[in-house]
Amino acid sequence: MATSSSGDRVPRDRPPHTDPLTLEVVELIGTVVARYHEEYEEAAAGHALTGAQARVLGLLSLEPMPMRRIAQKLKCEPSNITGIVDRLEARGLVERRPDAADRRVKLAAPTAQGAEVARSLRESLDFAR
Secondary structure, eight states, X not given: OEEOXXXXXXXXXXXXXXXXXXXXXXXXXXXXXXXXXXXXXXXXXXXXXXXXXXXXXXXXXXXXXXXXXXXXXXXXXHHHHHHHHHHHHHTTSEEEEEETTEEEEXXXXXXXXXXXXXXXXXXXXXXXX
């Protein structure tokens, strides 16, 4: 709320009428996202991973990709992804390999063990069934 020059409280940047169905859909989307994160964190903990590590591993199980692209998909900084991939690599779940299309670029890719952990993570997400 904002205050007008006369001291009255007025709504800030709010449309005069918000459709109840739209509000319900937005609320449901928020609920689904929260449940997704909650279950992903629980599934990740079962593999001694953080939620962020599990999400990166799950994304890489779809296709190998460079750090910058992982960061774009997960909406975070590439430097954060580098640290996550470093930790996954140290555990033998991810490896870095040259990109055949551009040898200057390194792709992060799951190892066989990493692909198995990613599969197990996906299977443990009850809400998505």
